[in-house]
Amino acid sequence: MIDLIGYIFIGIGITFDFIGCLGLVRLPDLYNRLHASIKCVTFGTCGIMLGVFVIHGFTDVGIKAIFCALFLLLTAPVSAHAISRAAHLSGVKPWEKSVCDHYEKDK
Amino acid sequence: MKSRALSFLLAFVFWVALTWSLDWQYLLTGVIISLFIAWAVGDILTRNPWKFKQHARYIWAVYYIWVFIWEMVKGNIDGAYRILHPGLPIKPGIVKVKTNLRSDSALTYLANTITLTPGTFTVDVDSENGYLYVHWMNVETEDIDKATEIIIGKYEKILGKIFE
Structure with a gap:
């Protein structure tokens, strides 16, 4: 029973990882692609880690999985800021159908 | 020490x-x-x-974790919907958001929360004047005050109680 719940979590995680990769192909520009790669892939990988924790419980494997998810949650957004800011400073233009760009205005 | x-x-x-x-x-x-x-x-x-000795901060932190997980799940379902929809219903743009938080750790966690919740991520922080530049996948308003209310209204108060 516990194995089944763990596999369900892992399945959800893999689905979101797949959707994130799909978004990387489908969305129009760098900033929108970052949305897909940061949110969906972080959530998906955390789901997989949670599934591993549910299956293995409080053993060395399970605890390591939980800490991996925690570190991923702390570091993935930071890499998103770094990539998007660097891209904007070096002149990557947003998609031409973008509504507004207040960052460009204030620079 | x-x-x-x-x-x-x-x-x-x-x-x-x-x-x-x-x-x-x-x-x-x-x-x-x-x-x-x-x-x-x-x-x-x-x-x-x-600050580590004030117990109320830990209670607010536990509450914040639940709010954050719920928003993250909602954000991912929203993002997945926008990616899988054949018409690609997005309206991207970078908006400006005003914040009252000043301490470094509070601003860091606010920026990280914005990044992991529905349709938004932080591009840059102007910590002197208290502005965040946020890329929004589906811009509802360009007005600073309204965007502040929609994007960070829920988290700002809680984070202020934890870190300030």
């Missing part, structure tokens, strides 16, 4: 949890590495160690 002691404790707890063994060789290695970490970067962990 208190900051160094706290970072030693934190590093050691992480080490014990990661190795998950009480063998004396692991513990000795952990003590040595934690001491090195405390010596090298311990003084930047916190400037006001007395």
